Amino acid sequence: MTVNPAHTALWPAPHASGAVDATVQVPGSKSVTNRALVLAALASEPGWLRRPLRSRDTLLMAGALRALGVGIEEGVGPDGTGEFWRVIPAGLHGPATVDVGNAGTVMRFLPPVAALADGPVRFDGDPRSYERPLHGVIDALRVLGARIDDDGRGALPLTVHGSGALDGGPVEIDASSSSQFVSALLLSGPRFNQGVEVRHTGSTLPSMPHIRMTVDMLRGVGAQVDTPESGGEPNVWRVTPGALLGRDLTVEPDLSNAQPFLAAALVTGGKVLIPDWPARTTQPGDRLREIFTEMGGSCQLTDYGLEFTGSGAVHGIDVDLSEVGELTPGIAAVAALADSPSTLRGVAHLRLHETDRLAALTKEINELGGDVTETADGLHIRPRPLHGGVFHTYDDHRMATAGAIIGLVVEGVRIENVATTAKTLPDFPELWTGMLGA
Numbered sequence: 178m179t180v181n182p183a184h185t186a187l188w189p190a191p192h193a194s195g196a197v198d199a200t201v202q203v204p205g206s207k208s209v210t211n212r213a214l215v216l217a218a219l220a221s222e223p224g225w226l227r228r229p230l231r232s233r234d235t236l237l238m239a240g241a242l243r244a245l246g247v248g249i250e251e252g253v254g255p256d257g258t259g260e261f262w263r264v265i266p267a268g269l270h271g272p273a274t275v276d277v278g279n280a281g282t283v284m285r286f287l288p289p290v291a292a293l294a295d296g297p298v299r300f301d302g303d304p305r306s307y308e309r310p311l312h313g314v315i316d317a318l319r320v321l322g323a324r325i326d327d328d329g330r331g332a333l334p335l336t337v338h339g340s341g342a343l344d345g346g347p348v349e350i351d352a353s354s355s356s357q358f359v360s361a362l363l364l365s366g367p368r369f370n371q372g373v374e375v376r377h378t379g380s381t382l383p384s385m386p387h388i389r390m391t392v393d394m395l396r397g398v399g400a401q402v403d404t405p406e407s408g409g410e411p412n413v414w415r416v417t418p419g420a421l422l423g424r425d426l427t428v429e430p431d432l433s434n435a436q437p438f439l440a441a442a443l444v445t446g447g448k449v450l451i452p453d454w455p456a457r458t459t460q461p462g463d464r465l466r467e468i469f470t471e472m473g474g475s476c477q478l479t480d481y482g483l484e485f486t487g488s489g490a491v492h493g494i495d496v497d498l499s500e501v502g503e504l505t506p507g508i509a510a511v512a513a514l515a516d517s518p519s520t521l522r523g524v525a526h527l528r529l530h531e532t533d534r535l536a537a538l539t540k541e542i543n544e545l546g547g548d549v550t551e552t553a554d555g556l557h558i559r560p561r562p563l564h565g566g567v568f569h570t571y572d573d574h575r576m577a578t579a580g581a582i583i584g585l586v587v588e589g590v591r592i593e594n595v596a597t598t599a600k601t602l603p604d605f606p607e608l609w610t611g612m613l614g615a
């Protein structure tokens with residue numbers, strides 16, 4: 178967790194002069210867009226993604242698939258339907274080079290795709306990508322028949338020597354450091370000769386909604402998937418080999434990226450409407466309805482979207498976030514402004530996210546006068562009056578949005594490298610000032 182010396186720009190986080198009252202159109206989900214791209218690339222016919230997220234992580238995914246030979250055409254649909262991407266699957270070819278940036282979805286979901294290519298595919302990325310766990314994918318692919326050159330650390334950089342096909346079959350992995358290991362193997366599973374049976378052997382498994390999203394989207398393109406929830410064995414997922422359909426999919430708004438805007442209503446006692454909030458979704462951000470209600474707000478899901486209202490009071494919370502880890506920075510920011518202490522649990526794996534999120538949140542909130550301590554698997558947050566100062570982001574988009582939440586009620590917060598929000602929400606500064614009516 179080091180401050181990036183290349184990023185000295187400081188963004189004065191806007192201070193809210195009163196209760197916010199805004200409608201915020203949140204761009205598409207990163208997790209849905211990148212799964213949809215992979216599934217469309219592996220399909221046996223062209224497909225469409227409407228309102229895809231255009232951000233660093235999704236453009237890296239699209240760029241990588243193009244490098245492997247997949248056609249991705251971009252366009253704008255008729256009035257009101259927004260942008261679309263048309264994905265035209267093709268034979269997957271190496272040699273190719275993939276830049277994963279610091280995108281967990283790209284570094285985990287694409288090595289199994291590369292194993293199906295007909296030549297070597299080299300994976301590289303940001304310095305932080307070398308530290309993020311990948312052993313679950315590398316070891317599993319070797320068991321399933323792939324040849325991979327790496328430096329033995331179970332991490333990037335590496336080369337997958339695709340041979341045009343992969344045997345597949347049963348494999349055991351420990352996915353306690355990232356659910357994306359499971360998702361990665363399942364997404365390409367229909368294209369393995371024997372399909373895949375993934376058995377998770379670790380003691381914990383984070384981010385279950387994201388695994389459900391993978392299963393749901395696989396079924397949506399015609400794959401047969403057996404899961405623990407559909408009567409299978411606990412911790413075992415089975416994907417049958419078979420062709421995938423091309424789909425016409427409209428991407429839901431990113432509910433985790435809706436978080437700072439909902440938080441704005443909560444901490445200012447205001448009101449925010451997020452249009453197109455899905456009535457049914459696998460996105461973990463949907464849990465915010467419950468979490469932010471417990472922290473003092475109230476919400477109503479209507480045909481227009483989610484209307485979230487702050488009461489003026491912000492309460493602490495004791496909550497297990499293991500299923501929804503990516504919400505932790507935003508919840509920690511709200512908790513630092515609450516009227517009682519909070520305990521956030523079940524998120525030890527966040528130490529290996531974009532940055533060590535537990536250390537980064539502790540340090541940055543405490544430097545504004547807060548009282549946060551790290552626990553073995555989370556944070557203990559005792560609210561104290563905060564003051565302005567620099568909020569470092571460590572190349573982590575969710576640190577930047579967490580700092581912005583605090584800046585709404587604490588004057589003089591300056592966010593270092595707010596541009597890091599481009600990972601999943603390039604328009605964040607404009608959406609944020611727009612919400613405040615600036």
Ligand SMILES: O=C(O)C1=C[C@@H](OP(=O)(O)O)[C@@H](O)[C@H](O)C1
Pocket residue numbers: 207208209281282354355356357360383384387502503526
């Ligand atoms: O599959 C996905 O789209 C994601 C899974 C989660 O990863 P971990 O299980 O590694 O936390 C989540 O934190 C990440 O933002 C997106």
Ligand SMILES: C=C(OP(=O)(O)O)C(=O)O
Pocket residue numbers: 279280281282503530531575601
């Ligand atoms: C953990 C995250 O991303 P990634 O997909 O890179 O793991 C995140 O977006 O909070």
